[in-house]
Amino acid sequence: MAKFRNRAIAALVSLAAVLSAAAPSSALAASSGVALQRAPVNLQDAVSLQRGAHLFVNYCMGCHSANYMRFNRLTDLGLSEEQIKEYLLFATDKVGSPMTIAMRASDAKEWMGKAPPDMTVIARSKRPDYIYTLLKSYYVDESRALGWNNLAYPNIGMPHPLWQLQGATQLKVEEKQSHGHAVQVKSIGPGESGLMNAVEYDRAVGDVVNYLVYMGEPWKVQSSRVGIIVMFFLSILLVFVYLLKLEFWRDIKH
Ligand code: HEC
Incomplete structure (x- = not known):
């Protein structure tokens, strides 16, 4: 489990790195x-x-x-x-x-x-x-x-x-x-x-x-507003997906 979690975190970190490198500066x-x-x-x-x-x-x-x-x-x-x-x-x-x-x-x-x-x-x-x-x-x-x-x-x-x-x-x-x-x-x-x-x-x-x-x-004026709503929605969804994951794994482990 821990290994999987570490890999997921590593993937997120590298995604963030790719995104910030793409931003022109x-x-x-x-x-x-x-x-x-x-x-x-x-x-x-x-x-x-x-x-x-x-x-x-x-x-x-x-x-x-x-x-x-x-x-x-x-x-x-x-x-x-x-x-x-x-x-x-x-x-x-x-x-x-x-x-x-x-x-x-x-x-x-x-x-x-x-x-x-x-x-x-x-x-x-x-x-x-x-x-x-x-x-x-x-x-x-x-x-x-x-x-x-x-x-x-x-x-x-x-x-x-x-x-x-x-x-x-x-x-x-x-x-x-x-x-x-x-x-x-x-x-x-x-x-x-x-x-x-x-x-x-x-x-x-x-x-x-x-x-x-x-x-x-x-559309940028509106899209930044939509972006915030989407992020809010995704973070709520994350909670449910996590609970669902716990539910699945409980059956498999026992
Ligand atoms: C007399 C014609 C003419 C007018 C009027 C004109 N341009 Fe241009 N513009 C050009 C040409 C020709 C090029 C391509 C120049 C080159 O790459 O050498 C160009 C290129 C550009 C570029 C790209 C520059 C680059 O680094 O490649 C920008 C930005 C630009 N114009 C903005 C504007 C703006 C803003 C206005 C109005 C305020 C304007 N132009 C009015 C002829 C014009």
């Missing part, structure tokens, strides 16, 4: 080594999600689709169908249609070197902190075809999608001493200003990322 952008900034994700903040949806439709959907997201799902965020029609839809879209775009992937690839990926689940594949950092790491670079470069993704094909809001930020390179060596530290400094100040821009980027997270898992 990267603090650096994969390609560039730039430190990631924490995205202020809050799926309970409906106003932020509404602002994010508005920014997404206006500044991202020129190139990116969200083929697995329907406009009318945005009623989950507290928007009425009228508001969706008025603020988010272009002439041809119907509220029930998915967030598709007219640009052809092959054309986009020709213009920008790479086709813009679909955004429905981008926050799950690229992680929110990375996207937040990416949108705050653009700087003007005349040597690039489209005039922009990015510290978090050097030589990215996507030109700065929010430059009107942030302005023409410049690369700042400082020499710093580290362990007796001079090292170059790159950061983003202000340039020609845009429609927003730094605080407003951070909030706007936070809203877009919040919306991308929501879009990847629109």
Whole structure:
């Protein structure tokens, strides 16, 4: 019996280890080594999600689709169908249609070197902190075809999608001493200003990322609640299963 119990515990421990290893915990952008900034994700903040949806439709959907997201799902965020029609839809879209775009992937690839990926689940594949950092790491670079470069993704094909809001930020390179060596530290400094100040821009980027997270898992708000109920149910069930086990073994032993 004890042996069986030990084995069951060992199996549970290794399952927990596998699950925690699967949880992403990267603090650096994969390609560039730039430190990631924490995205202020809050799926309970409906106003932020509404602002994010508005920014997404206006500044991202020129190139990116969200083929697995329907406009009318945005009623989950507290928007009425009228508001969706008025603020988010272009002439041809119907509220029930998915967030598709007219640009052809092959054309986009020709213009920008790479086709813009679909955004429905981008926050799950690229992680929110990375996207937040990416949108705050653009700087003007005349040597690039489209005039922009990015510290978090050097030589990215996507030109700065929010430059009107942030302005023409410049690369700042400082020499710093580290362990007796001079090292170059790159950061983003202000340039020609845009429609927003730094605080407003951070909030706007936070809203877009919040919306991308929501879009990847629109059921998440409910699912965390369901998860708690399921765990509660399972723990009650465990008691009964254990009692049942005792009952079975009593007959076998005697
Ligand atoms: C002018 C077209 C265009 C617009 C507008 C645009 N993107 Fe992109 N985006 C691209 C292209 C092209 C790529 C692929 C770039 C590459 O991998 O070099 C891309 C890639 C991305 C990626 C993946 C980056 C990676 O590490 O692979 C994210 C995230 C992203 N875009 C977010 C956004 C968001 C958010 C907006 C709106 C605020 C937006 N994009 C607006 C063209 C665009």
